[in-house]
Amino acid sequence: MEFPPIENVIEWPAFLFEDSEYFAFSKIGFIYFLGMALPTILFLLANRGDALVPRGFRTAAEGIVEFIDSQIIQAAIGPDGRRYMPLLTSLFLFIFIGNITEVVPFFQMPGNARMAGPLVLALIVYVMWISVGIKHNGLGYIKDVLVPPGVPKPLYLLVTPIEFLSNFLIRPFSHAVRLFANMLAGHILLVTFTVLCISVFSASALILVQLGTFPGLLAFTAFEVGVSLIQAFVFTILTAVYIGMALHPAH
Amino acid sequence: MLVLAAESTEDPPNPVIPEVNEIVWAVIFFVALWLLMRYVLLPPITRAMETRANTIQGDRDAADAATASLGSTRRDYEASLVDARNEANEIIAAARTAADQRRAALQAEADAEIAVLRRNAQDEIEQARAAALSGMRGDVATLAVGAAGAVLGRNLDAGAQQSVIDQALAAE
Numbered sequence: 369m370e371f372p373p374i375e376n377v378i379e380w381p382a383f384l385f386e387d388s389e390y391f392a393f394s395k396i397g398f399i400y401f402l403g404m405a406l407p408t409i410l411f412l413l414a415n416r417g418d419a420l421v422p423r424g425f426r427t428a429a430e431g432i433v434e435f436i437d438s439q440i441i442q443a444a445i446g447p448d449g450r451r452y453m454p455l456l457t458s459l460f461l462f463i464f465i466g467n468i469t470e471v472v473p474f475f476q477m478p479g480n481a482r483m484a485g486p487l488v489l490a491l492i493v494y495v496m497w498i499s500v501g502i503k504h505n506g507l508g509y510i511k512d513v514l515v516p517p518g519v520p521k522p523l524y525l526l527v528t529p530i531e532f533l534s535n536f537l538i539r540p541f542s543h544a545v546r547l548f549a550n551m552l553a554g555h556i557l558l559v560t561f562t563v564l565c566i567s568v569f570s571a572s573a574l575i576l577v578q579l580g581t582f583p584g585l586l587a588f589t590a591f592e593v594g595v596s597l598i599q600a601f602v603f604t605i606l607t608a609v610y611i612g613m614a615l616h617p618a619h
Numbered sequence: 620m621l622v623l624a625a626e627s628t629e630d631p632p633n634p635v636i637p638e639v640n641e642i643v644w645a646v647i648f649f650v651a652l653w654l655l656m657r658y659v660l661l662p663p664i665t666r667a668m669e670t671r672a673n674t675i676q677g678d679r680d681a682a683d684a685a686t687a688s689l690g691s692t693r694r695d696y697e698a699s700l701v702d703a704r705n706e707a708n709e710i711i712a713a714a715r716t717a718a719d720q721r722r723a724a725l726q727a728e729a730d731a732e733i734a735v736l737r738r739n740a741q742d743e744i745e746q747a748r749a750a751a752l753s754g755m756r757g758d759v760a761t762l763a764v765g766a767a768g769a770v771l772g773r774n775l776d777a778g779a780q781q782s783v784i785d786q787a788l789a790a791e
Contacts, residue, residue: 375632388640389640391640393640397640400645401644404648404649407656407660430664454657483635
């Protein structure tokens with residue numbers, strides 16, 4: 369069996385609005401739709417019934433909210449970061465679902481291995497933290513970022529361009545590429561091991577090699593489940609860190 | 620052929636360049652989720668969690684207050700117990716003192732009464748002794764006068780011999 373061409377990972381035929389340049393709806397679009405629909409269904413189911421004693425879906429929803437609050441908001445922003453709970457919860461769930469489809473049968477493609485999703489999310493976060501910084505600190509926020517206090521004046525010639533590049537150009541790009549590249553690499557890794565596994569199984573009587581390849585594929589699949597979770601967490605906590613830095617630039 | 624050649628030499632699409640349609644759907648679905656989370660999905664959950672946290676905190680505060688109140692009540696109880704013990708000790712000591720005084724008074728009364736009774740009894744004994752002695756004198760005198768009369772063979776006057784008899788009895 370040959371390794372599939374890279375186009376198989378990149379080109380996804382539309383099955384709705386095929387003729388539209390802007391609204392052609394492919395498997396990637398469907399994964400983004402699931403990223404919205406599954407959390408919505410979970411939280412709608414969670415909001416039914418008794419709120420005092422959580423059970424079932426409510427336990428799951430409250431667990432997610434509690435996780436976002438304690439591990440992301442309190443860790444990166446502080447108590448005044450709770451107002452960003454909707455954004456951070458949406459980011460975490462949207463990204464996690466967009467990642468986990470990598471190991472879900474019939475999908476077997478992470479939505480975030482396409483640049484569109486991570487780029488959109490990173491740009492929304494970019495606009496968000498700059499807005500937060502200006503809202504809470506005025507236009508002096510930009511000055512605080514570009515001209516950090518406590519630096520000898522001649523060094524501003526060096527520091528200010530670096531800060532500008534780092535904060536306003538590289539940060540959103542690295543934010544998006546980190547997620548995209550991790551998921552694309554994981555997907556290619558799984559494809560590679562799957563092809564290897566099938567090839568070895570159909571090749572010869574190398575029983576020992578056959579016994580080694582399939583467990584290896586399973587192990588990498590489990591590893592990618594962890595990567596899906598960790599990348600969703602990393603993207604979300606970085607968002608919280610950026611917002612926290614915009615809220616409290618002196619820190 | 621030219622078309623096939625063009626297709627075969629065409630570079631594969633760059634995976635880093637995002638597709639417009641995917642950007643559109645990503646924006647639509649993510650913003651929809653964000654708005655739903657902001658206005659529909661999260662508020663009931665966070666409200667319920669806050670209510671539960673407040674209820675738990677309220678119950679915890681009430682438990683702390685009850686514990687503090689219990690400590691205060693216990694201290695009051697122990698203080699009143701000490702007071703009661705002191706008061707009981709004082710009452711017992713006063714009762715013991717009164718009892719001692721009463722016993723001493725009764726003892727004195729009894730001693731006085733015994734002394735009176737003893738004196739009366741002694742007087743009665745003296746009187747009885749005196750009466751017995753007097754009676755015995757009369758009898759002895761009669762017997763002695765009778766015996767002397769029998770020995771002498773004549774009747775003796777008891778009255779005349781009384782002084783002799785008295786002297787003899789007194790000598791005894």
